[in-house]
Amino acid sequence: MSTSGPTDGRRRAAVARRRARETEIIAATRRLFDERGTGDAQIEDVARAVGINRAIVYRHFTGKEELFALTLVSYLDEMREALAAASATDAPAPERLRALVSAFVGYGVAHPAFVDCAQALMRRQGADLLDEISEGALFRLGRSISSCLATLSTVLEDGDRDGVFRVEDPTLLANMLYASGLGALQLARVGILVKEAAPGIPTVGQVSAEQVRDYLVGSALALVTRPDAAPAPPAP
Structure with missing residues (x-):
């Protein structure tokens, strides 16, 4: 019996959750930028604003530079x-x-x-x-x-x-x-x-x-x- 259908559905759901979380983190980073400037924004502040552990931020982004680059993308768009x-x-x-x-x-x-x-x-x-x-x-x-x-x-x-x-x-x-x-x-x-x-x-x-x-x-x-x-x- 094939299980590709349910498996594909779970995979798509996981991808959707990951993208939603990334969007949430980027949005929180931008709010911090707009409120405090880029110099005072730290990964800990972003995680706290989203209500997650900082380790979760690093699951989605390679580091601070990547998070800041993708936040710049939101401004550029x-x-x-x-x-x-x-x-x-x-x-x-x-x-x-x-x-x-x-x-x-x-x-x-x-x-x-x-x-x-x-x-x-x-x-x-x-x-x-x-x-x-x-x-x-x-x-x-x-x-x-x-x-x-x-x-x-x-x-x-x-x-x-x-x-x-x-x-x-x-x-x-x-x-x-x-x-x-x-x-x-x-x-x-x-x-x-x-x-x-x-x-x-x-x-x-x-x-x-x-x-x-x-x-x-x-x-x-x-x-x-x-x-x-x-x-x-x-x-x-």
């Missing part, structure tokens, strides 16, 4: 929706690029833990990540990042095709804009500029999130706009 909504228009490429950069800044300002988490992973060497994060988790992280960047690359490619942008490598430029944008978001978060009051005399000034957004928009447009293209209309 959410941001992808914001970027897609910003670019879902028939407007010319310069206007879509402005909307994309503005949406990126808006999301980063609203979710500072996303910036911390993304920067923490970018500071790691690739070999270290391969040692600490499973291939499956790295695939999920790469897919989430690439899907966000693909939205930006598409706008750059459209502008190049239409003759208003000059972009030799849309993928490289999208990655560069993402990396520099993360640094600028940290500046927006701190809100402080360092400058010289006089030669050799430092002082500080203030910078707003709106100023950072406008600078990033202007920088992105300046990088890609052809010299002979008509200027992009001002932001509304």
Whole structure:
């Protein structure tokens, strides 16, 4: 008598329970990130928030780095929706690029833990990540990042095709804009500029999130706009 049916059913149920538990742990980690920042979140805190022993967390994730990477995935997937909504228009490429950069800044300002988490992973060497994060988790992280960047690359490619942008490598430029944008978001978060009051005399000034957004928009447009293209209309 075959028992494959009941066995398969139990296996599917076990997989479903495991995925549900992983989702619960990631959601708890993100809540801790949003409440405390990434620096103060520990595995013990995550386990306590879920109501489980920390050993159970390590059954689902290879370690803290993998858990944090998959929590970043949750931010990236959410941001992808914001970027897609910003670019879902028939407007010319310069206007879509402005909307994309503005949406990126808006999301980063609203979710500072996303910036911390993304920067923490970018500071790691690739070999270290391969040692600490499973291939499956790295695939999920790469897919989430690439899907966000693909939205930006598409706008750059459209502008190049239409003759208003000059972009030799849309993928490289999208990655560069993402990396520099993360640094600028940290500046927006701190809100402080360092400058010289006089030669050799430092002082500080203030910078707003709106100023950072406008600078990033202007920088992105300046990088890609052809010299002979008509200027992009001002932001509304």
